[in-house]
Amino acid sequence: MAETQALDIGSKLKAIRGEKRISLRTLAKLSGLSVNTLSLIERNITSPTVNTLFNISRALGVKINYFFDEERIEEAVFTKKDQRKQVETKDKGIKLESLGSGLIQQGLEAYVITARKGAKSGSKGVSHLGDELVFCLQGKFQFEVKKGKYVLEEGDSLLFKGSLPQQWENIGDGDSVLLIVRGMEK
16 A cells, blocks of 8 residues: 655644634634634644535635645646545544645645545535535445435546535445545635
8 A cells, every 4th residue: 555645734724823813712613613623633633524624724714735735836746646645534434635736826626535434524514615526436425415415436426516515425335435626716
């Protein structure tokens, strides 16, 4: 199995809060998360779920790529499969890997999500600006977008407005893998 680089989400979260002069309490209200949860993430005691990371980035007014980006800005970004930045939530059975970030005026985000059987994106639907395309690479996912439910099996795709509340669950018999591509509003 390829080695991936773990991210220091806590330091990035603390840094952006400091830059924006937002307290943990205020961020908790904006994101719908508890102060305790945010504190544990900042201290790298726990890893955020996929939905939690999306809620934090939306509340802070940053793209989720902020948590993956390095300080460089490039015209082309090449990432070897064993050098992907990742967030892994061991207790939730989900691994989120960035397929590339750091492009000048980047207009999309792309991720691969690997989820254990029964793993879910979270208990509440999340939304964001821009459009989203999901493509099932392996296994079986149930996607809920607004009030519609869609079962995606290997090779199936779903395109929808990111502003609609959405969540997913791995309903396959084993690990399932999903490619997510998001267009970002500028």
